[in-house]
Amino acid sequence: MCRTDQAPEPGEGQDVDATDAVFTSLLEDSAEELYEQAPCGYLSTLMDGTIAKINTTLLDWLGLDRSRVVGRMRFADLLTVGGKLYHETHFAPLLQMKGEVSGIALDIKAAAGQRIPVLVTSKVKTSKDGEPLLIRTTVFDARDRRAYEDELLRGRRAAEEARRQAEADRERLQEALAVLQQSLLPAELPTVPGLEAASYYHTASPDLLGGDFYDLFPLGAGRWAFFLGDVCGKGPQAAAVTSLTRYTLRAAALHDADPVTVLTTLNTVLHDRYTSGDARYCTAVFGVLEPDDGQVSVHLASGGHPSALIQRADGTADYLPTPGGMLIGVLPQAQFTAVHARLLPGDTLLLYTDGLTEARTGPGRELYGEDALRAFITGRPSAGPKALITALTGLLAGFGDGLDDDTALLALGVPAPLPATATENLT
Numbered sequence: 001m002c003r004t005d006q007a008p009e010p011g012e013g014q015d016v017d018a019t020d021a022v023f024t025s026l027l028e029d030s031a032e033e034l035y036e037q038a039p040c041g042y043l044s045t046l047m048d049g050t051i052a053k054i055n056t057t058l059l060d061w062l063g064l065d066r067s068r069v070v071g072r073m074r075f076a077d078l079l080t081v082g083g084k085l086y087h088e089t090h091f092a093p094l095l096q097m098k099g100e101v102s103g104i105a106l107d108i109k110a111a112a113g114q115r116i117p118v119l120v121t122s123k124v125k126t127s128k129d130g131e132p133l134l135i136r137t138t139v140f141d142a143r144d145r146r147a148y149e150d151e152l153l154r155g156r157r158a159a160e161e162a163r164r165q166a167e168a169d170r171e172r173l174q175e176a177l178a179v180l181q182q183s184l185l186p187a188e189l190p191t192v193p194g195l196e197a198a199s200y201y202h203t204a205s206p207d208l209l210g211g212d213f214y215d216l217f218p219l220g221a222g223r224w225a226f227f228l229g230d231v232c233g234k235g236p237q238a239a240a241v242t243s244l245t246r247y248t249l250r251a252a253a254l255h256d257a258d259p260v261t262v263l264t265t266l267n268t269v270l271h272d273r274y275t276s277g278d279a280r281y282c283t284a285v286f287g288v289l290e291p292d293d294g295q296v297s298v299h300l301a302s303g304g305h306p307s308a309l310i311q312r313a314d315g316t317a318d319y320l321p322t323p324g325g326m327l328i329g330v331l332p333q334a335q336f337t338a339v340h341a342r343l344l345p346g347d348t349l350l351l352y353t354d355g356l357t358e359a360r361t362g363p364g365r366e367l368y369g370e371d372a373l374r375a376f377i378t379g380r381p382s383a384g385p386k387a388l389i390t391a392l393t394g395l396l397a398g399f400g401d402g403l404d405d406d407t408a409l410l411a412l413g414v415p416a417p418l419p420a421t422a423t424e425n426l427t
Contacts (some may be wrong), residue, residue, distance in 0.1 A: 063111025
């Protein structure tokens, strides 16, 4: 008969007990080591803040011996002056009221007067009766976090300074652009005997130089030249073309003021200058005025530009058709269309760039167009160039964001004779 309740082998029970004892000992050693060598600081204080227990990690941070700390220092003594003040005015009262405070940023005093930023969490341990016994505090090294925050702060300050610098640069750039834009236009129109002149320039974007231009200048012998045009593009490149165009037109007119000849010279200059690389071209109207006995003879030519419009003294208005005029600077040889007209007293000649007629209007954002412009001018009394420019300025303002291109206006007219009653009053 076999027995199943055999006695244990000798020493078998003693081995189990020894293993348990060793395991328990290891646990105790590990717990103590974990406390002392933890990656964060631990300390326990009495309710008055006197340090009763502190781990090696925190002592190493502080550069102090345990004998100098335990029972001799309070937690607040480990803090910097500012940290101590915050502890007394905020941290300690909050801990007393709530029994726990978590993640408070403070600075502790390390060896050699260094400051270590830390995050502090404290909790009050109480008895079964709810009486406070001691305060357990955990201290986390926040140097990496502080360095990160400092780096963020430096980055934010650098970004803010860059933004301020960019705004200052932008303001200086806008001022420079405004000065340059003004240099591309006459400061004021000259006084022409027997003629009234007015102009207006609308800049669609204050950040970009426009390519529209105009001028009025004497040729001698009682004759005057005028031009108005639009250079392709915007910015410094367009401004360079505008400057070259204005200089060429003036110089060519002083040599030979025939409008077709002047535009032909400009075409040659632009084509030769920009024949390779970035092609540049423009549209323009150039003309010559010859005042004579209360009237003004107009001889003009157009190169790819919208037709000039005449507002007559009787309130009618119509275009001076110049079909077939080619863009200036595209081809080595270009054809331009010339036309003659005569301005009588009360008549006004209007030149404009396509920013006016290509403005978007209405719910459908349709082009304003030449027909609408003629209707607008026809519906107004003939009161001279200044009154017409004032009316058109209001029209442009009414387009709002529908006016997305620069617009230049130049109006030239013969003053209407004063009524007889006005003449009698003057005498």
